[in-house]
Amino acid sequence: MQIAAAQQNQIRRIDTPADVAASFALMHQLRPHLANAEEFVARWQRQTLDGYRLVGMWQDNQWVALAGYRLAENLVYGKYCYVDDLVTDAGARSGGHGHQLMNWLKAETAAHGCRQLVLDTPLTNVLGHRFYYRNGLLARALRFNHMID
Numbered sequence: 153m154q155i156a157a158a159q160q161n162q163i164r165r166i167d168t169p170a171d172v173a174a175s176f177a178l179m180h181q182l183r184p185h186l187a188n189a190e191e192f193v194a195r196w197q198r199q200t201l202d203g204y205r206l207v208g209m210w211q212d213n214q215w216v217a218l219a220g221y222r223l224a225e226n227l228v229y230g231k232y233c234y235v236d237d238l239v240t241d242a243g244a245r246s247g248g249h250g251h252q253l254m255n256w257l258k259a260e261t262a263a264h265g266c267r268q269l270v271l272d273t274p275l276t277n278v279l280g281h282r283f284y285y286r287n288g289l290l291a292r293a294l295r296f297n298h299m300i301d
Contacts, residue, residue, distance in 0.1 A: 161249070163256045166206040166218075172196045175208055178215045182239035204236065207256065209249050216241045217249040219257055223264050233261040235271035254287045 166172055176189035186192050196206060202222065209217040220237035235257060240250045261269045272295055273280045281291070 161252060162210045163207055163253060164210055166208050169193045169197070172206060175206070175215045175218055178208070178218050178239060178241055179220075179237065181242055182218075182237055199236075206237075207253070209253055211244075211249070214241075216244040216247070217253045219253050221257060221260075223266060229268050229270060231264070231266040232268040232270050233257065233264070233266045235269065238271065250283060251287060258288075 166175055172193050173189040176186070176192045179192060180186055183192075186195070196204065199220075199222075203224070204220060204222050206218065206220050208215045208219070217240040218237060219235060219239075221233055221235045223231070224234055225231045238250070238253070240247075240253075258269055269289070271284070271289070273284065284291075
């Protein structure tokens with residue numbers, strides 16, 4: 153039984169416009185400002201030029217979790233993996249999908265010789281904070297923004 157479950161919970165790279173469009177409904181749960189699948193695909197295509205990658209967990213013929221990330225380097229972290237997007241379907245939360253995807257991201261980070269996995273989350277995302285702490289991420293900074301109108 154565990155083999156069947158492992159095969160159902162496949163983490164796959166999402167690297168075609170059709171697959172990105174098919175994952176829109178799930179990404180829209182995290183990014184409701186995205187108007188439609190076409191906008192999502194267009195943004196994905198532009199962001200891939202800067203190294204953005206999208207992966208997801210596929211279960212029962214649907215996406216149940218997604219992560220958008222990029223590998224980068226700066227003077228603060230050295231080589232690191234930045235997680236832009238991380239979402240589990242609202243109906244599939246607490247099923248271990250986010251934990252599995254986070255473990256995959258950690259392995260991807262290490263495989264590319266990166267020193268850290270980094271992500272931003274709103275201060276109001278208390279449930280997310282609990283998830284990140286449980287998965288070994290620590291809050292080490294605050295990010296300050298100035299919005300340009």
